[in-house]
Amino acid sequence: MTADQSGLVMDFSLSEKEQKLYDRAKQFALEHITPRAHELEKRNDFPKEVVQKAYEAGLMNLHIPQEAGGPGLSLLMETLVSEATGYGCAGMATSIMCNNLAFTPLVIGATTEQLKTYIEPLITGKEAKFGSFCLTERKAGSDVAAIATRAVRDGDEYVINGVKCFATNGPQASLFTVFASTQPELKHKGLSVFMVPKSRATKIGHIENKMGQLNSVQSEVIFEDARVPKDCLVGKEGEGFKIAMKTLDNTRAGIAAIATGVAQRAVDEAARFANVRHQFGQAIGRFQGISFTIADMGARAAASRHLTRYAAWLADNGLPNGKDSAFAKFFAADAAMQNATDCVQIMGGYGYLSEYPAEKLMRDAKLLQIYEGTNQIQRLVAGVAILKESVNLDTGFHVKYDGKDAPML
Numbered sequence: 001m002t003a004d005q006s007g008l009v010m011d012f013s014l015s016e017k018e019q020k021l022y023d024r025a026k027q028f029a030l031e032h033i034t035p036r037a038h039e040l041e042k043r044n045d046f047p048k049e050v051v052q053k054a055y056e057a058g059l060m061n062l063h064i065p066q067e068a069g070g071p072g073l074s075l076l077m078e079t080l081v082s083e084a085t086g087y088g089c090a091g092m093a094t095s096i097m098c099n100n101l102a103f104t105p106l107v108i109g110a111t112t113e114q115l116k117t118y119i120e121p122l123i124t125g126k127e128a129k130f131g132s133f134c135l136t137e138r139k140a141g142s143d144v145a146a147i148a149t150r151a152v153r154d155g156d157e158y159v160i161n162g163v164k165c166f167a168t169n170g171p172q173a174s175l176f177t178v179f180a181s182t183q184p185e186l187k188h189k190g191l192s193v194f195m196v197p198k199s200r201a202t203k204i205g206h207i208e209n210k211m212g213q214l215n216s217v218q219s220e221v222i223f224e225d226a227r228v229p230k231d232c233l234v235g236k237e238g239e240g241f242k243i244a245m246k247t248l249d250n251t252r253a254g255i256a257a258i259a260t261g262v263a264q265r266a267v268d269e270a271a272r273f274a275n276v277r278h279q280f281g282q283a284i285g286r287f288q289g290i291s292f293t294i295a296d297m298g299a300r301a302a303a304s305r306h307l308t309r310y311a312a313w314l315a316d317n318g319l320p321n322g323k324d325s326a327f328a329k330f331f332a333a334d335a336a337m338q339n340a341t342d343c344v345q346i347m348g349g350y351g352y353l354s355e356y357p358a359e360k361l362m363r364d365a366k367l368l369q370i371y372e373g374t375n376q377i378q379r380l381v382a383g384v385a386i387l388k389e390s391v392n393l394d395t396g397f398h399v400k401y402d403g404k405d406a407p408m409l
Helices: 016-041 048-056 075-088 090-109 112-118 184-190 240-276 288-316 322-352 358-368 375-390
Strands: 130-134 150-154 157-168 173-181 191-197 202-207 218-229 398-401 404-407
Touching: 016 048, 016 075, 016 090, 016 358, 048 090, 075 090, 075 240, 075 288, 090 112, 090 130, 090 157, 090 173, 090 191, 090 240, 090 358, 112 191, 130 157, 157 173, 157 191, 157 202, 173 218, 173 240, 184 191, 191 218, 191 240, 240 288, 240 322, 240 358, 288 322, 322 358, 322 375
Parallel strands: 130 173
Antiparallel strands: 150 157, 150 173, 157 218, 173 191, 202 218, 398 404
């Protein structure tokens, strides 16, 4: 055990409660996800029956507070489930855990009364219900100031018009978390967030055809004069950007966890193959070229796990985690992609066949580097944070630069 500067103690072991949840999620993946991932992927559709089983197993909506009918579990515990389900199939993990993204802005900014009205009915019934996070537009991805969706106050209602894209679980959603501009002239400072029930004049547009993660569904969501009561506004007008950034600081850890699962699955599949595939009279794993590659893969998966859990731990303890969640997301996603590529290479021709898991890991991993903020954006977030921290950094070495004390160059 060690203590950081805040006096909080870091224990790298999981608690009994955390370990039980992790084991339950791994068992669920082993029984319900891994055996069916390839079969269900051929449908290129939402894996409803598997997600329903995950809901019944208590693996969804973990972050919803108890006062709104949820279990109120930690972000760390969410990452354990995401890692375990991501190991089985990144697409199914995305479908199962997407409510984390859709509902986190509401947990951050909504009142308890709003959560009880709009969220509790979705998470306490017999059937799984879904939310969908609606931020991205065709011309507004990382640049949220370019969002064209508008929300105009009209008496006791807001009227919303716009088209969102890449909305995960959009066709299945009962509630949409919509970021819209209430004051366009203020750019990102004029952004607000709304809870929009499906019944409020929304319709599903184009459903995306993807290279990987075929066990999750992304679509356009179209709002045409969608009227919602004023209590559907989350927080205050103009707080949408702040809520979005706080949301992503938390949910990036979930994507990093899914990526960690993919990275670890690639390690395990490559090692298993290297033990049974023989060339030149011995298992290929005995050749240094293969064993060194597998060692690097294992290190990347382990580092991803530690970065992810640390970012979640920071958030759970009320500490800033923007930089560390960015670290976790881009490192783990890159690790998943590299490990999947290495797994294909180690398996050779077999790695390129759809009957084996390696090619699916490779296709699924690519999206992890893109959604919920590209890895380039994550590096920007982390780089800006590091530069800010360095302003008051004293390394002990100083020279005069332009007549002032400056770090040695």
